[in-house]
Amino acid sequence: MEKDELIEILKSKSADELVDELALLSVNFTVVQDYFDLKYKSKTKPSILKKYKDKIDKAIYPDWEFNEGLNIDLVE
Numbered sequence: 001m002e003k004d005e006l007i008e009i010l011k012s013k014s015a016d017e018l019v020d021e022l023a024l025l026s027v028n029f030t031v032v033q034d035y036f037d038l039k040y041k042s043k044t045k046p047s048i049l050k051k052y053k054d055k056i057d058k059a060i061y062p063d064w065e066f067n068e069g070l071n072i073d074l075v076e
Helices: 003-011 015-028 030-040 046-060
Strands: none
Touching: 015 030, 030 046
């Protein structure tokens, strides 16, 4: 679905329907639940951060033999 099409559909919904849709997304998709936890809770769950850190580590070091490593000086 194109972004513009989604926006039109969402604009046609009432506030209650949008709240229900967001709640359903949170129930059905862990990544959405994690997003809302990180965005709206005052205390960040370390387990959420660890999960995504592990995913990033795996992406950077897929075979754990990336000899160069991550050059932190290049990260802003």
